[in-house]
Amino acid sequence: xxxxxxxxxxxxxxxxxxxxxxxxxxxxxxxxxxxxxxKAADPILRALESKLRHGVFGYAHLPEAYYGAxxxxxxxxxxxxxxxxxxxxxxxxxxxxAAIIQAFSSPGDKVLIQAPVYNSFYGIIKSNGREIxxxxxxxxxxxxxxxxxxxxxxxxxxxxxxxxxxxPHNPVGRVWSxxxxxxxxxxxxxxxxxxxxxxxHRDLVxxxxxxxxxxxxxxxxxxxxxxxxxxxxxxxxxxxxxxTANMDYKExxxxxxxASGIHDPNVFGIEAFIAAYTEGEEWLDQLLxxxxxxxxxxxxxxxxxxxNLKVIAPQSTYLMWLDCRxxxxxxxELSRKLFDEAGLRIxxxxxxxxxxxxxxxxxxxxxxxxxxxxxxxxxxxxKTIK
Ligand SMILES: Cc1ncc(COP(=O)(O)O)c(C=O)c1O
Numbered sequence: 368x369x370x371x372x373x374x375x376x377x378x379x380x381x382x383x384x385x386x387x388x389x390x391x392x393x394x395x396x397x398x399x400x401x402x403x404x405x406k407a408a409d410p411i412l413r414a415l416e417s418k419l420r421h422g423v424f425g426y427a428h429l430p431e432a433y434y435g436a437x438x439x440x441x442x443x444x445x446x447x448x449x450x451x452x453x454x455x456x457x458x459x460x461x462x463x464x465a466a467i468i469q470a471f472s473s474p475g476d477k478v479l480i481q482a483p484v485y486n487s488f489y490g491i492i493k494s495n496g497r498e499i500x501x502x503x504x505x506x507x508x509x510x511x512x513x514x515x516x517x518x519x520x521x522x523x524x525x526x527x528x529x530x531x532x533x534x535p536h537n538p539v540g541r542v543w544s545x546x547x548x549x550x551x552x553x554x555x556x557x558x559x560x561x562x563x564x565x566x567x568h569r570d571l572v573x574x575x576x577x578x579x580x581x582x583x584x585x586x587x588x589x590x591x592x593x594x595x596x597x598x599x600x601x602x603x604x605x606x607x608x609x610x611t612a613n614m615d616y617k618e619x620x621x622x623x624x625x626a627s628g629i630h631d632p633n634v635f636g637i638e639a640f641i642a643a644y645t646e647g648e649e650w651l652d653q654l655l656x657x658x659x660x661x662x663x664x665x666x667x668x669x670x671x672x673x674x675n676l677k678v679i680a681p682q683s684t685y686l687m688w689l690d691c692r693x694x695x696x697x698x699x700e701l702s703r704k705l706f707d708e709a710g711l712r713i714x715x716x717x718x719x720x721x722x723x724x725x726x727x728x729x730x731x732x733x734x735x736x737x738x739x740x741x742x743x744x745x746x747x748x749x750k751t752i753k
Contacts (some may be wrong), residue, residue, distance in 0.1 A: 375734050
């Protein structure tokens with residue numbers, strides 16, 4: 368392998384949110400915030416170095432190569448054709464969601480999500496004054512499934528204007544099948560609910576079920592958000608796109624973003640984006656091998672050494688969703704214990720909706736050495752809980 372994902376890169380004192388938020392504690396193992404500890408791919412580093420050496424960092428515009436890179440990636444990696452006109456830049460998926468919520472609903476309207484789900488969905492819906500409606504996913508013990516009956520009941524409420532789909536799903540790691548997406552799509556069309564597909568984790572899919580872009584089902588009645596940020600570990604460069612075949616939708620979202628002063632991309636972000644989507648495949652393919660080994664190591668560890676806890680193998684993402692309900696303590700208390708007693712920082716499940724209480728989310732996008740240390744600390748604390 369060309370890339371060494373086992374290398375431990377010291378991220379302390381680099382203004383890393385993941386590593387530097389707990390200044391009062393030295394010996395920490397941060398397995399929370401969803402970025403990885405790996406260095407970016409060589410082509411990305413070279414593109415950034417070249418921009419840095421140029422030395423002038425004035426306002427930028429998006430070149431043809433930017434759109435070409437996004438279109439190429441969709442086609443090459445996901446067998447899906449999109450057009451340049453469908454693409455609009457945004458400095459992140461969350462800013463895009465905020466703009467979409469503002470463009471397509473009014474304060475007091477409702478937004479449908481599938482809990483447990485990415486905590487910022489809750490934050491961005493609430494802070495825009497919209498109400499959250501949850502369609503809880505069903506944990507069968509072997510998988511998470513959609514309760515379609517409940518979904519339709521909730522979608523049929525006239526105040527529900529939007530459905531934010533997480534595909535693949537953070538934190539449960541499901542990659543939704545074509546059949547599932549078609550059923551969701553039919554319900555949303557019937558009840559005039561706009562589908563917003565957050566597909567930020569689309570490239571981090573393991574063997575088995577392939578990721579199906581929602582746009583391949585209905586590009587006209589939906590808005591998809593994509594980004595190379597999770598895939599290539601460049602979240603701090605703040606580059607993402609919204610994609611829709613519906614030009615009215617695109618214009619509406621762009622107007623809201625313009626009204627908030629969001630238009631210019633970051634000069635470094637553009638270079639990294641193009642390099643990632645045109646030259647990053649080798650790195651990504653090797654990353655997926657490493658992440659799968661991390662995932663399988665995690666699964667065996669938990670099954671052998673922590674049999675009280677349950678974990679379903681995620682089909683995607685570097686986020687493990689661990690069912691700790693058998694311990695009889697809430698996820699907040701468990702999270703506090705793990706941090707206070709072992710310096711292990713994880714995400715507490717309750718922040719992903721009530722359905723997540725008793726669970727914790729653990730980020731395994733790190734070297735095997737850090738993963739092993741984190742798991743040993745987890746075991747140590749869990750074994751003290753009677
Ligand atoms: C599902 C999902 N959407 C969006 C984001 C954040 O996107 P951005 O950093 O582009 O705002 C994350 C980050 O963890 C995520 O998991």
